[in-house]
Each structure stands twice: as C-alpha cells, then as structure tokens.
Amino acid sequence: MKIFRLFFWVLAFFLANHLWATNDPSIKIKETSECVLEILYSESQDIDKEILAYLSKNYNLNIIIRRTLGRNWNKIDSAHQNKVVELIKRLVLRAYIDGMHGKMKPEIKYSKTRYLSKKRAEVPTFVYLSDKPLALTYRVGLVSDQWEIFDIVVENISIVLTYRNQFDAFFDNNTSEALIEKLETLLTNENLGKSLPI
Template structure:
C-alpha cells in the first residue's frame, strides 16, 4: 500500500464515520454522526464481520447520501465532462461511489474503535466551507492525521454535503482526477467506468493506472 493510499484510507475512514446526522452546521453533522455510526458498528460488529453485504448496505444507507456524489463525479471528470453524456456521468458517479465503499469499508470495520476524531468549528463562506478535523490513532507511536473536509450546500436545500477531503494536503477527489485523466484520454469514459466496476482502478493507487 502506498503512502498516499494509506493517508487517503485513514482520511476516508474518518469521513465514513462522519455522515448521518441532520444538523445545521457541517461540523455538527460530523461531530454528532461520529458517535452514531461507531455505535452502530459496535452493536453489530460480529454481524458485519460475517455479513459484509449488510455492512455495505449500512454504509450505502447512512453515509452515501451525505456525499455530493454528482458534483464529485463532475469534478473528477474535469475536462472530459463535456464529452460525457448524462447517462455516462450517472454511471461514473455510481461506479465511483461503489468503489469507495468496496475499497475502504473493510478498513473502517477493522479500525473503527482504534481512532478518535476531534472536530473544529466549520469555516464557512457563503455556500462553501471546510471543516478541519484530526484523526487520533490510539496505537502508540502513531502521529495524528489532520483531515480537512470540503463541504457545499445543495442547490435545492440547505443541507451541507461533503464533496472532498484532504489528508495532509492530499485531495481525494483531485488525486483520483489526476489518476484518471490519461486513462480517459487513451480508452474513453465507458472503459474507465468498467475498470472501476471491476476493481481495476482504485482511488489513491497509482499502480493500478495504466
């Protein structure tokens, strides 16, 4: 596992723990949801270990709706967005979402009780903002990991949604956009979508990009 992937894994684990409560401020969403999701895992840990489908379904239900997945897909596609049909954008959005769950949920299940998360007040400017957090690993000798959540308000509601995270100044979304740029240029969006679905392209894992 590369150093980049390790950082992003830890960052996404923090993000996955921070996604269910309805609250006005994005830092309140993160702070309140952390305890709720960890309590869910603690209560059902044995079940989730034996039934990963149930665990993935919980992640899908409680966490994914708090991502602005449509916006994330468009940012990752970047300059290729104009060439993508609405159907392809939707397929890419779904493939990316499923890849995140597939790649990081197992790590979340394994390490959910070995970290604590400190959340600072949100820094907001209009409909955009950031929430600085720190992941504190309980294992002796492991330094804390600063995590910054990028949030935006949905156009059709006041709900804040997460669209990116930065772990030690490494952006999850921009990192994957860089990975996929040459891949899309060579093979096109449909093939990239199929490779993501097949687990051949994983965010943060530059070795998987051809």
C-alpha cells in the same frame, strides 16, 4: 406582561442558538461519522449497503463524485454516467471498509469550523488510528440550503484533485466504456483497501 416578555426572549435565544447549531456543518459531519463507524464496527452482514444508504440519506454523494471527475464528466456517454457514479460509490466504500478491516475504531477530534464565505466552509478534524493523528479536513459548500461535501483533504492532499488528475490521464487514451471495465475490475481486487488507483 414581564413574564411573557421574558418567555419571548428565552424562546428567541433558544431558536437563534438552535439555528446557529444546525447551520454549523461540523455537527452533521460528526453525527454522520459516528453513525458510519457504528455500522462499520457492528456485526451486520450488509455493512457496505447500510453505510451507503445512510451516507446517501445525509449527503448528495453525486456532488463530490462529479467534482472528482471534473471536465471528464462530459467525456462519459450519457448512457454510462449513472453506472460510473454508482461504481465509484461502491469502490470508495469498499476501499474504506477493507482499509479499516482489523484496525481499532478510530477516535476523531473536531476543531472549530472555518467559514470561508457564506456558502463555503472547512471542518478540520484529527483522526487517531494510532498514536499519530491524521489531519483530515472536510471542504463543504451550501447547496439548496444544505451543507454538502465538496472535497476531503488528507494531510494537505486533496482527494478530489488527486483522483481528477488520474481521470484526466485515463481519458487521454480511453473511453467511458473502458472506464466502466476498469472500475468493475477494481471491485474484484482483494487489496482494494491498500490503494485505489484508476
């Protein structure tokens, strides 16, 4: 009986710790980042497709893109919405891949997850591309019991807010058709890795 009781408590302790671990968003972010970097520095001929497929399997990228577009989402014709989302995914990925080209593989250090509420958290990291670390924080939220990325803050600058402001300015005088043209033109930019203006 004592052996059974001991086994029960050991099992309960293991499950509790396993549940806590899987609920920590930093674990998934770390695993995803490591895999993306592995693909990025591989000899694959389809790096962009492989990274996009892997990211899409682990995160709903539409969430952060919709948050970036903000109220402008409703200004995009319904027939154009899917195309706009896919173009933004390709652009961000291209900019990331081109921007990392020729650079050494970065080292990423993770700080303790900050829980802002039951459904919101921040995962602070430091990315070492050179001697000076770059502060990068993932802002995440629970959606259908899964941690999803809501925003990425680089050196206290919100990626979502930065691009939302650009989309706001763009839609003051432009249509969703013009946005598609702009995004498609940007995809042909050979210096995309240096900046990604809308």
